[in-house]
Amino acid sequence: MAENTSSTVEAHPGETLQDFEWMSLIAGQCSFQEHWRLFQEMLRNREPDDGPPVVWRPGPDQLTKSNLAEFMQTIGVDDYAALHRWSTENRPAFWQSVVERLRIRLRKPPKQWLAPVADGRNPVWFAGAELNCVDSCFTGCPDQLAIISLHEGSSASSALTYGELERLVNRVAYGLREMGFEPGNPIAIYMPMTIECVAAYLGIIKAGCVVVSIADSFSEDELRKRMGIAAANCVITVNTYLRGGKVIDLYGKVKASGAGRAVVVCADAGAPANMRSGDLIWDDFVSENDAFDSLVGEPGRVTNILFSSGTTAEPKAIPWTHLTPLKCAMDGHFHQDIQEQDVIAWPTNIGWMMGPWLIFATFMNRASMALYQGAPTGKAFADFIRVAGVSVLGVIPSMVRSWRSSGAFSRDDFASVRLFSSTGEPSSQENYLWLMSLTNYRAPIIEYLGGTEIGGGHLTGTVVQNASPTMFTTPALGTEFCILDEEAEPVGEGETGELFLIPPAIGLSQELLNRDHDQVYYAGCPSGPNDETLRRHGDNVARLHNGFYLAQGRADDTMNLGGIKVSSVELEQVINAHASVEESAAVSVQPDGDGQEKLIAFVVTKTVPGGTTLRTELGEMIATALNPLFKVYDVVHLKQLPRTASNKLMRRELRASYARQE
Numbered sequence: 001m002a003e004n005t006s007s008t009v010e011a012h013p014g015e016t017l018q019d020f021e022w023m024s025l026i027a028g029q030c031s032f033q034e035h036w037r038l039f040q041e042m043l044r045n046r047e048p049d050d051g052p053p054v055v056w057r058p059g060p061d062q063l064t065k066s067n068l069a070e071f072m073q074t075i076g077v078d079d080y081a082a083l084h085r086w087s088t089e090n091r092p093a094f095w096q097s098v099v100e101r102l103r104i105r106l107r108k109p110p111k112q113w114l115a116p117v118a119d120g121r122n123p124v125w126f127a128g129a130e131l132n133c134v135d136s137c138f139t140g141c142p143d144q145l146a147i148i149s150l151h152e153g154s155s156a157s158s159a160l161t162y163g164e165l166e167r168l169v170n171r172v173a174y175g176l177r178e179m180g181f182e183p184g185n186p187i188a189i190y191m192p193m194t195i196e197c198v199a200a201y202l203g204i205i206k207a208g209c210v211v212v213s214i215a216d217s218f219s220e221d222e223l224r225k226r227m228g229i230a231a232a233n234c235v236i237t238v239n240t241y242l243r244g245g246k247v248i249d250l251y252g253k254v255k256a257s258g259a260g261r262a263v264v265v266c267a268d269a270g271a272p273a274n275m276r277s278g279d280l281i282w283d284d285f286v287s288e289n290d291a292f293d294s295l296v297g298e299p300g301r302v303t304n305i306l307f308s309s310g311t312t313a314e315p316k317a318i319p320w321t322h323l324t325p326l327k328c329a330m331d332g333h334f335h336q337d338i339q340e341q342d343v344i345a346w347p348t349n350i351g352w353m354m355g356p357w358l359i360f361a362t363f364m365n366r367a368s369m370a371l372y373q374g375a376p377t378g379k380a381f382a383d384f385i386r387v388a389g390v391s392v393l394g395v396i397p398s399m400v401r402s403w404r405s406s407g408a409f410s411r412d413d414f415a416s417v418r419l420f421s422s423t424g425e426p427s428s429q430e431n432y433l434w435l436m437s438l439t440n441y442r443a444p445i446i447e448y449l450g451g452t453e454i455g456g457g458h459l460t461g462t463v464v465q466n467a468s469p470t471m472f473t474t475p476a477l478g479t480e481f482c483i484l485d486e487e488a489e490p491v492g493e494g495e496t497g498e499l500f501l502i503p504p505a506i507g508l509s510q511e512l513l514n515r516d517h518d519q520v521y522y523a524g525c526p527s528g529p530n531d532e533t534l535r536r537h538g539d540n541v542a543r544l545h546n547g548f549y550l551a552q553g554r555a556d557d558t559m560n561l562g563g564i565k566v567s568s569v570e571l572e573q574v575i576n577a578h579a580s581v582e583e584s585a586a587v588s589v590q591p592d593g594d595g596q597e598k599l600i601a602f603v604v605t606k607t608v609p610g611g612t613t614l615r616t617e618l619g620e621m622i623a624t625a626l627n628p629l630f631k632v633y634d635v636v637h638l639k640q641l642p643r644t645a646s647n648k649l650m651r652r653e654l655r656a657s658y659a660r661q662e
Contacts, residue, residue, distance in 0.1 A: 018042045019054040026055075032437045039433055048494055051546025052468035055433065056444040062463040066337050069464060071101065080464050080474070087477040094478055095125070095506060098330050102364055105135040107296045119533040120503035121522065122510050125299060125323055132294035133303060133322040133360070134206040136329075138166045140340065140366035148343070149195050150384050151267075152242045152374020157387075160195060162363075167290035168195075172203025174287030179261075179280075181234070183208030183295055186305065188227050188235040188259070189350050190214045191250065192243075192373050196265045196282060197350055198359055200236045208295030211304040215351025215564075216250055217627050220257035229317050229514055230305045233260030239272040244375035299323045305513065306353055308452040308565055316520070317513035318452045325360035327455035327478075327507030332361025334477050335460045336392055336421050336446055343416075345370035345385060346394030352564070353452040354394070354423065367392075377402045382413040389416045395445075396424035396563045397596050400431045414438045419463065423448040424563030426551055428595035432469035447472045449551055451537060453521070454479075455507025459499070459541065459549060470594055472549040479505045482534070483541050488526035496542040498555045500525060500534035508535070557651050559588035560597050562629035568651055571599070574625045575618055580607045585641050587655040591633075598633035602654050604640060634658075 025038055042053040063069055068080065075097070077083045087094040092113035099106070111128035142163030150157040160168070181187065187204050189211055191197050204211045212230040214223055227235065239251045251272055254262050265282040266272060275281075299322045307315040332338040344362045348354040362369045370388040372381055376399060385393065393414075400422075403409045420435060422445055432445055444467040450457035457476045465473045475481055480502035483491045491497040501508065511517050525534040540552035554560065557568040571586035582604040588597035601618055619632040636658070642650040 016046075016050050018046060018050075022053060022055060023057075026441045032434055035437055036430060036433060039429070049545050051544055051548050052471050054466045054468055055436065056441055056467040058464050058466070066463050067333050067339065068337070068462055071097075071334065080462060084474060084477060088480045091478065091504070095326070098326065098333075102136070102326075102329055102333060103139045104131075104326060104364070105139065106131045114504070117504060121518070121533060123504035125504075125506055129299055130296045131299060131322055132206060132208075132296045133325040134169065134202050135294050136325070137202060137360065137363035138162055139364075142166070144366070145368045146363070147195055147198065147369045147371060148388050149371040149373065150388075151194075152244075152372070152380060157384075158195060165195075165199065168199040168286070169202045169206055170290045170292035171286040171288070172199050173207035173292040174289045175285045176204065176207045176209060178287055179234075179285070181207070181209055184210065186210045186212045186230045186232040188212040188214055188230070188232045189237075190216055190218075190223060190235050190254065191238045191265065191350065192216050192241055193348060193350060193355055193358075193371050194238070194265070194373050195371065196238075198369070198371075201350060201356065201359060205303045206292060206294045208297070210302050211356075213304060213306045213351045213356065215349045215627075216248070217349070217629060218351070219625060220253040221625070223253060223259060224257040226307055226315065226317075227257075227259055229307075229314070234262070235259050236263045236265075238265045239267060241267065242374055244377075304356055306356070306452045307351070314514060316453075316515055318509050319511060319513065320356070320455065323506050324455040325356075325364065327505075328357040328360040329364035330478065331448075331456040331460070331476055332357075333365050335448065335457065335462055336361065337419060337463045338362070338365040338367050338392060340366045342367040342391045343370050343389050344368065344392045344394070345372070345388065345390040346421075347372065347376040347399065348394070353455075357456060358394070378406060379408040382409045385417070386413045386415065391416050391418050392421065393417050393419075394421050394423070395435070396422065397427045397431065398425065398562055400435050401428065401596070404431055404434055409438065411438050411440070414443070417443050419443050419446060421446040421448050423450070423457070425560045425596055426590060426594055427470040429469045431595070436469070445469060447551075449539065450476070453509040454501075454537070455509075458501060458537065459539070459551070465547070468548060470550065471544070472551065473547055482528050483543055484526060490529050491543050493543055493545045496540060496552055499537060499539045499541045500528070501537055502528055502532045503535050557587075559586075559599070561588065561599055561631070562596075562627075564627060564629060566626065566630065570626060571601075571622065571630070574622050575601055575603065578614070578618060578621060580605045580614065582606050583641060585649055585651055585654055587651050587658070589655055589658050599630060600634050600636060600654075600658055601632055602636045602638055602641060604638055
């Protein structure tokens with residue numbers, strides 16, 4: 001479904017001469033260096049009113065055969081803008097259409113798709129309905145491929161059909177019953193994305209229990225903290241696994257954390273050495289009974305607790321419900337254009353929202369999932385993408401940067417890819433242009449910005465709109481927002497402001513386990529342009545000309561490192577534990593003006609060790625205490641930290657001063 005670039009290029013209405021020259025150039029056989037040179041020239045000479053340079057435009061297939069194109073024909077609208085308006089002005093009808101189109105299984109239909117709400121904060125969706133979201137993951141052919149999986153260091157892949165996966169999910173659900181778990185009980189998953197991980201996730205929900213998602217990169221202290229917040233006393237994990245050539249002893253972390261009973265997936269036959277009394281290996285846990293009737297109930301029941309760092313040390317505990325998967329599946333269907341013949345690969349983790357998102361966006365769209373357990377950075381991953389026939393590939397900017405620097409990826413590896421989608425952190429124009437060049441600009445990159453508390457994206461792109469690297473083109477369907485300046489006025493084209501969501505929308509959280517939900521998301525928000533209730537999310541966004549948007553980072557002191565949100569306070573607590581540090585301030589910057597955020601530690605020291613030594617030591621402390629993906633880019637020594645009259649740390653001033661020096 002790609003644009004067919006040939007030696008003959010036609011000008012499109014609304015495009016500039018520069019855009020036409022670009023399309024003419026990429027239709028030839030020029031090198032990427034020449035492409036990048038022309039793109040930079042286009043940026044320098046482009047009038048702001050023209051918007052960002054167009055590097056991909058939809059072809060006949062996208063405009064007639066994509067999920068969006070077919071849906072527009074069904075609804076009877078002529079263009080995407082009209083469809084988005086319809087999706088927000090007629091929310092009940094939109095979500096009813098989504099349910100019918102995706103074949104969502106409802107044991108009992110709703111009396112109302114959306115009950116009347118006063119201000120959108122606490123809507124009642126699908127009032128009177130009964131369902132279990134897992135049932136909607138198995139609406140296709142039982143013989144179709146559901147998962148193809150490969151472990152780092154192995155040459156043999158594993159595969160499961162939908163029928164085989166459903167039977168394994170049922171065995172997990174029965175295994176939980178046999179262990180004595182009841183509906184509503186929280187059960188943690190602390191493991192990489194594997195076939196067993198996916199089956200455990202769906203089996204827990206099918207049994208009516210609650211998944212507690214914990215990223216396998218977290219330390220034993222962070223595991224203990226999250227299980228405590230969720231009151232979970234059981235964890236499903238793996239013994240060991242290989243990532244980047246290093247053996248990760250995950251079960252060892254479970255034991256060190258003092259976590260409750262564990263179910264352990266073992267790479268080799270037999271139980272791991274020094275297994276605790278009461279723990280089970282996976283093969284003894286899953287039941288022999290492979291038929292299980294899903295526990296159904298009202299749509300607002302909790303299915304999953306995920307964690308997102310806020311602006312304090314304790315992570316926010318965000319519940320998902322049986323309706324959140326519908327948001328995941330809808331976004332995947334319309335914005336990533338996932339179709340039944342697609343194979344989806346998105347290197348992620350069950351502890352972050354894109355893990356559960358991948359499960360529901362794939363299976364509710366009756367597509368296939370490609371899972372690679374290990375570091376997705378080398379030739380082995382490139383070979384897997386090619387052999388698995390991946391057609392929709394999810395990326396994060398740091399991953400693309402490593403692909404480019406390694407030289408391990410070629411055009412052949414992406415021969416089957418028709419679409420990329422990027423989330424997790426700000427993108428780099430050069431690296432993303434390079435990625436598109438590996439498909440001869442056949443595959444666009446759909447930028448996707450959202451959050452755990454949204455259940456998906458609020459700002460994204462589509463295959464029926466022009467694309468420019470790092471740029472967004474639309475609010476997600478069914479979602480509204482406004483971008484306001486410091487005076488709470490809507491920004492114009494070419495201006496930047498803070499993005500506020502306009503509820504209601506399926507996927508938006510309505511409670512937090514360990515916070516006052518209204519205080520976090522609504523307190524202090526201005527009213528919308530039409531006096532709407534607004535919801536805070538914390539993104540700064542530039543509204544550009546010609547329908548494009550550019551994400552400008554977080555409005556608060558939460559930063560995004562390696563695709564993971566973390567608060568300044570969490571980092572500063574670790575930094576301040578160093579013997580030489582008196583106090584610190586942690587901020588993030590984008591040294592090149594776009595791309596990945598980098599961690600800068602401003603420190604007031606008791607003694608003055610060498611900067612390189614301190615940076616190394618702080619990096620090791622942060623990797624051990626929080627996450628090995630968090631890297632210290634620079635350490636800046638100050639005599640004192642800037643503070644307000646009320647003694648609040650002025651992190652924004654530090655960020656701005658560092659950017660000016662850079």
